[in-house]
Amino acid sequence: MKKKALVVSAAGAVLALALSACGGGGTPANEGGGTSAPAASAGGAAGFNAGLENVTNPSDAKGGTLKMAVTEDWDSIDPGDTYYGMSWNLLRIYGRPLVTYNPAPGAKGRELVPDLAESLGESSDDGKTWTYKLRAGVKFEDGTPITSKDVKYAVLRQLDKETFVNGPTYFNDWLDLPKDFKSVYKTPDVNTDSAIETPDDQTIVFHLNKPYSGFDNFAALPATVPVPQAKDTGIKYRDHVVASGPYMFETVEQGSRYVLVRNPHWDPATDPVRKALPDKYEISLGVEANDLDNRIIAGDLHVDIAGTGVQPAALGSIQSDPALRERADNPVSARTWYISILNDNPPLDNIECRKAVIYAADRVGLQNAYGGQLAGDIATSLMPSNIGGWKKLDLYPTANGDEAKAKEALTACGQPNGFETTMTFRSDRPKEQAAAESMQQALAKVGIKLTLKGFPTSEYFTAYAGKPEYTKANGIGLATNGWGADWNDGFGFLSQIVDSRTIRAAGNYNLSVKDPAIDALVDKAFATADTAGRDAVWGEIDQKVMEGAYVLPAVYAKGLLLRGKGVTNQFVTGAFDMYDYLALGVQQ
Amino acid sequence: MTFLQLNDLKVHFPTDDGLVKSVDGLSFQLERGKTLGIVGESGSGKSVTSLSILGLHKGGRAKISGEIWLDGEELVSASQEHVRSLRGKKMAMIFQDPLSAMHPYYTVGDQIIEAYRIHNDVSKKVAKKHAIDMLGRVGIPQPDRRVDSYPHEFSGGMRQRAMIAMALSCDPELLIADEPTTALDVTVQAQILDLMRDLQRDFNAALIIITHDLGVVAELSDDILVMYGGKCIEYGSADDIFERPEHPYTWGLLGSMPRLDREVTERLLPIKGSPPSLINVPSGCAFHPRCAFEPRTGGKGSTVVPDLVETEGGHLVRCHLSREERRDIWATEIKPKLES
Amino acid sequence: MTETILSVEGLEKHFPVTKGLFKSQVGAVKAVDGISFDVRKGETLGLVGESGCGKTTTGRLITRLIEPTGGKITFEGHDITHMKQGKLRPLRRDMQMIFQDPYSSLNPRHTVGAIVGAPFRIQGIETEQGTKKAVQDILELVGLNPEHYNRYPHEFSGGQRQRIGIARTLALKPKLIIADEPVSALDVSIQAQVVNLLEDLQNELDLTYVVIAHDLSVVRHISDRVAVMYLGKIVEVGERAGLYGSPMHPYTNALLSAVPIPDPKQREGRERIRLTGDVPSPLNPPPACRFHTRCWKAQEICKTQEPPLAELAPGHAVACHFPENAPSKTETPATVA
């Protein structure tokens, strides 16, 4: 899941100076870390972190306008062409995928529940065929009934990655597509029943080219939101998305604002998942980051759609103002900031030298670099703590760096007085620059000299750190990295960053894990049917990555979210680690 | 009652370097229809005199004392508003460089109309007709067409004529001209001097002409006042000053000017040194450092300020030498050298 | 016949006037339109005329500050009409210029010593006792106190500054000095001092002057011969006494009668010639005799045929078909060599 980090605008930095002068950026003294939220009363919970496990300000009152805003627009509102987490969460108010997440706070929010489909998928042919029955009486905004053909067309159209460049490629990799099928536009009359069958208007059957027990996760992807073929206009569909959810688009001004109003043809009886409380959604795009935080504090806006936390300036004022702390939530998001240790160039091809780096690193220094305790807990494994199969690993117990162990490892790898290498980081991310500088100071103590090189985010993976040809030629040893889960299970998080077979000429996110044993385990995970068994395998993969010293985990990221004034039913869903946009309502 | 009477007018400017005594006790009178020529070199205070008569230094940083009587009204003590209402109506002024004295962005006609309508509540059309008449009066060809042209479209002479038309538009009784022809060529200067003489006759106005050019003064003035170091050092009729001057500075001026009406003398008779600064005016007689006859005053020249004394029939001189000594020196030492 | 130091034949200077899309030339301001005269060694030639007659341009042409459009200038036998600046530099030692405004012609940031000493440095001339001594001698020569060597121009009065300007021109003992309105910016008393100074220097250093001015009385006092210019042409040239005593060209007559005389008694007696209108624009001057539009004696011939500059009396030439005070009509007019 592509969580675009908010670029800290110059304004933010300056305002941070002005406003945070009083609060100071240090870590609050009494802050309890980890996911153990304080016990909350059953009813309307309040106070700091109330939204993690409980529904704050519960209400069933309908009406009012929910005002949402974001600083950097997401890729597209066309369900077949989007990869942003906030977009997958938000689009469910106008689009109904086959399956979606249980609208409940915390871990329960990660469970899958049927949405357009009457029930979760029935698998047959040992996990290669999955069948769903659509609910009866579900209609598009123009009153036409939704059929399985609409779902089939929706999935097939977004396979054309030349037209829809943004979406994920899971269906491209897993559906059993006929060879001569290119795309619904280029090869419209090719029969695709081998991949997706629609025996009748209510039933849809998916055929995979290899078994996968977690297909319900695929069914929850926005790709399954039905699209009427008659109304499809390719790239232009984003200007007139035909709604199947409780709300439809009244105004679409690309790049500046969207307004959604109630969909007259949505029948609450057919939709146990959504409460659809507000009468109207007003979404403004491109709102200046610090101004957005101020407006939420002041109550002029209700929700920051990005869901990755407030700017440093607001962070300061929340810490210093008890009234604001009452309205804040500090969820652990399914994201880890870590440093890849590349083993292409000597001496880092030797595992002992890689261990020396891990031992020498100052873990608390790294945590502070990423923003202290509020920004995240010290990570000891690649997988974040809220992913199924996570095990508490602590293979390299060092708080501020263990020089003795590091020196020991250095002599073991034949470099007793250290070595030289280069570390890259994303130049427009102050936190990553701070982390690189912390590594430089820590490693220097044991004789490992680091030269630091910064690159802009937009070209970091495509032209530099993610391009093996460049890293080999320029002796790159370490590279800052970070990954958020597409969905909260081992596959959703690890598949893209540990499987060596995904490494391409350029644009890679897996910079350092090239271990056949790990690849084999990944295949084993795909084949394991039951969830518990699958999670255990991913836990084993996580341990293997740490034992191979391929990565130095820094922090399990946490966002500091602020609840809007007068917003009802606000809680953090485990599925997206941000507020569940389906449940929200507005006090009158 | 005399039309214009100045009594011991003093105009001093406090500046960072000290008190500038531009006009240091000036008295004279002038009747309507008569012309007074004020002669003096740069820094003698002649321009400040004219501006203070118009009240343009009133309310500024200047310290003004003494009296200015115009047609029975005392102006120094009068309110700023009252003096302002007289400016342009009862008294008007013409300046040296007509190009910079007229506003570059308004047509000549507009500027004359504006001058006229300040004091006469008439419509623009009537004012324009009057402006055209005035331009015709001062000898500008096709005045109805030229009224709409801009100052930079006029030649030097034409611009000065337009300035005169503007000054006379409200039929003022006192006209002050500060170096009116210095910036003009000699043939054009002659035309302007003739014009001023005729207009003074038609308007029966009192005219004060301020210049450093003795020739211009001789052409127009009935009476002449020679200023030096902010004070009047000799006053008399044109004949008094040119035929029987009695002040060494006046002799010096006459001596240092080459003249067409006289034979070419071998060498000019310059006055040594240069004009005094008005901040620290020399003690005693301001001219003493440059006066060839100062030794004859027995030291009084450098210590005591001489008074303005009448020698004969309205001819006043401010000098320590006695009348006889002065007349003797003029007859025996100065006059022969000028005529040779 | 004393030796000629400078001779000018048919000198012309036309400033192009452009118009239209590609700035094509449509006309020309004929500032100087074919003038000829000689300057003899040791004499002072006065160039007099009203604004726009081309006297200042002539001064700039002679010193080659600007490039002539036509005609020939010979200085001490060298044809300097189109000589390149590099080759001109040695000749410049012998030909210097005095400017009108004492305030703007001296560099305010240089000391007097630097200003007067500059010509030595530029021409690379070493003096026996060194430049400083030479400069102090010259300062004394022009009536300034030698200790003023380290003072700055703003510490001097107008008259003193003009003396510094003169001192600068004398540094290299020039042979010819062109003075453009040397005293017109000064007060009367100071003017007399500078005029006397110029005359003393001429006698002492055997200098030749070309004095450009609009004040007829000053020109008469200082010049041996005088040329009267009108709209880019010389209309009359002659010895001082002859030209002022019996002026032949109507324009000279009008000029002389326009000068105000500092004697009230003469006010009524003089018969005044008043020219009407203004000087025509040099962009398209009147044909033939350029003065005919303002001349009260103009005939048909004046509008068609340009009168040549003919010597009607010894050393006294005029360009007019109907000259006044001409000795007698019988002699055939000979054009000036």
Place this chain on the structure above:
Amino acid sequence: MVTYIIRRLIGALAMLFIVSAVTFSIFFVVPRLAGVTPDDIANRYVGRAATAETVQAVAQKLGLHDPVVVQYGRWVKGVFVGSEYDYGTGVEQCPAPCLGYSFVTKQPVWPDLVDRLPVTLSLAAGASVIWLVIGVSVGVLSALKRRSVFDRGAMIIALAGVSLPPFFTGLVALSLLSYGLGITAPGGAYTPLTENPGMWAYNLILPWLTLAFLNAAAYARLTRAGMLDTMGEDYIRTARAKGLKESKVIGKHGLRAALTPIVTIFGLDVGILVGGAILTENAFSLQGLGKYATTAIAANDLPKIMGFTMLAAFFIVVANLIVDLLYAVVDPRVRLS
């Protein structure tokens, strides 16, 4: 006059072409020199998990493999003739001036610019009027009351105005006035003038004041200097000598002359501002050309960058021409030859 305008228009067109060529090469030629392949560029616009084939296909679709000259030619053709765009289920005609389609939002650039122009125009119009009025009046008052408390105070505030960037003053103003006291509109609020002028002004009053604060300071200092100059001119003394009231002397004569340079600079400033007030629009989240510019640059969206650069350049060139023509109207002495 007409030839002047024609020559200037030709110059303007040439300038716009040069700007487009330079901008195009900055974004296409320079990266290529630094070894960035077309696929790398295409990679910016594909999703996270795009396969190599997708990247190649996108690079092909965007025509990144063609030689740069061809790509530039296609862009220029688009501007004058228009082009078509394949959006999957059909092909769309993009009428001239077609500036292509954004790589990121796939929206046609020209309509986007046209939609956002009113926002920037409203911001520019309001702010420029305010800073002109405030700047000039403060400038005049401090010129007339030289060295008074008002003069000193005004100039200190002017100094602050010039040195504080709009995004700082903007955000501080927003948090104090809009969110603190709630008297002004929050960030990002904009109502088109046509819809509701009252709301339009209410929403924009804070951005206007922020932008005006910056420029008013510069104009105050400029007017003050201009006024001090003009009030010393001779024609002011003449105006007073005519008996004009002091207020008229200042207003009609003094200010009229002092305004000429201000008109020139005002024309240029507005020309630049209409190209997009980047800092103010970002601080207030106003969806104008400035905001469009920052999003385009952050996402390396080349068609958008080319689009707004050309529009900004066009406005500046036009402003220049208007200012020059205006000059002849303001100052009668100037003739456009």
